[in-house]
Amino acid sequence: MNQSLLNPHILPVPLEKAYRLLNHGPTVLVSSQDDESTDVMAAAWACALEFSPAKVTVVLDKSTKTRSIIEKSGLFALQVPTLKQLKMVYALGIISQYDAPEKLRQCGVELFQFGYSPIPVVEGCSAWILCELIPEPHNQQQHDLFIGKVIAAYADDRVFRDGHWYYHEAADEWKSIHHVAGGHFYTIGDAVDINALKDTD
C-alpha cells in the first residue's frame, strides 16, 4: 500500500533537508522488518550525522528485537511521533517483542509502506526517514551505535512543509515529544526566530 498516494498530506522531503526532521531532538520511533518479523521501538538517542549525503545515528540496545532485525535486513526507518501518540510511544519503548510477541497489536501500531519500499512505517507520525544501514561492526558492537544513510524522507504537510516545522501553527496534538526519563516527557514549545529578535531587540 502506498500511503503517500492515499494521504495527500504526506509529501517527500529533499534528502539534504532530512536533518531538519531530527534537529530539534525529538524522541523517535525506529521500525524495521525482515523475512520473519516486524518491530517498532521508541528511541531518544537518535541524531543527524551528515547533511549530504544525509546520514543519521541511532543507539539500539542489544536487548531489542528491532536491532536484530536491522542487522539482518540492513534497512530501518526513524519517524517523528506526535503528542497524540504519546501512550503508544511510551509502550513501544518499554515493551520488548521478545517478551510480548503481540507487542505491535497491543500498542495499537498501524503500519504502512511508502511505494515499493520494504520498510514498514508507523501511521500518524509527523515525519519519516527511511534509511539503509551503513554496516560498522565496531560502532554496533562497542557502542550500540547504528549509522543510516537516508534513502528517502517524508513529512505531513500539516506540521512540516517547505523545509520547516509549523508546530507553532498546528494543533497541539501534532507536537513532537521529548522523553527525559521514566515516562516524563516534554512537548516541543514555542517558535523563536533569531531574525525576528534582531529586528525588535
Add this chain to the structure above:
Amino acid sequence: MNQSLLNPHILPVPLEKAYRLLNHGPTVLVSSQDDESTDVMAAAWACALEFSPAKVTVVLDKSTKTRSIIEKSGLFALQVPTLKQLKMVYALGIISQYDAPEKLRQCGVELFQFGYSPIPVVEGCSAWILCELIPEPHNQQQHDLFIGKVIAAYADDRVFRDGHWYYHEAADEWKSIHHVAGGHFYTIGDAVDINALKDTD
C-alpha cells in the same frame, strides 16, 4: 575560579543520570581549551550514547576550531544553554574563531571552570557535562563524530534537580532551545507525564 563554590545553585549530577541533561534533544554549546586557545561553538548534533559508564556523542565539523582544540586536549564540555542565551548561542554557531579571533568576546561569552578541571565552561547555562575524548580515529575522520566519556556533570537547581528538569516551573528564560535551521529555533514546551495520563485517561 571554582564557580560551583561561588554559585550555590550549581549542583553535581550523578554520572549515571547525566544522559537526562541531553535526552530531550537541546541544542548545546561545546567548549574546549588547549595550551594556545579556547573556543566555544553551538551544536545541534549531540546525543547521549551510554548510561553507565556515561558517554555522549557530538558531531564536530572539520572547519571548527573547537574540533582541533579537542583533538589536542582530549577534553571538552557539552552544556545546555537557555532561551536567555539565544543570541549568544546563535552567534557561537555561525562565527568561526578561524575568521574572528575575538569570537568569544564578540559573542559575550563568560567562562568559568569547575574546581581543578581544565575545561572552560560557559556561565549562565542550565547544565554542564565534562567529557574526556575517547579517541576513535575512524569516527572522527569519516563521520566527524566524537565520543566523550562523561567525567563530571552539573546542573543549576533552579531548572534541574533530583534527576529531573523543571522547565514547567522555572521562568521561560530557562527553557532549552532547539535549533531547526537558519536561526529558527523552538523552545522546550510543556511537561507531559505518562503516569498522570494513566490516572485520568
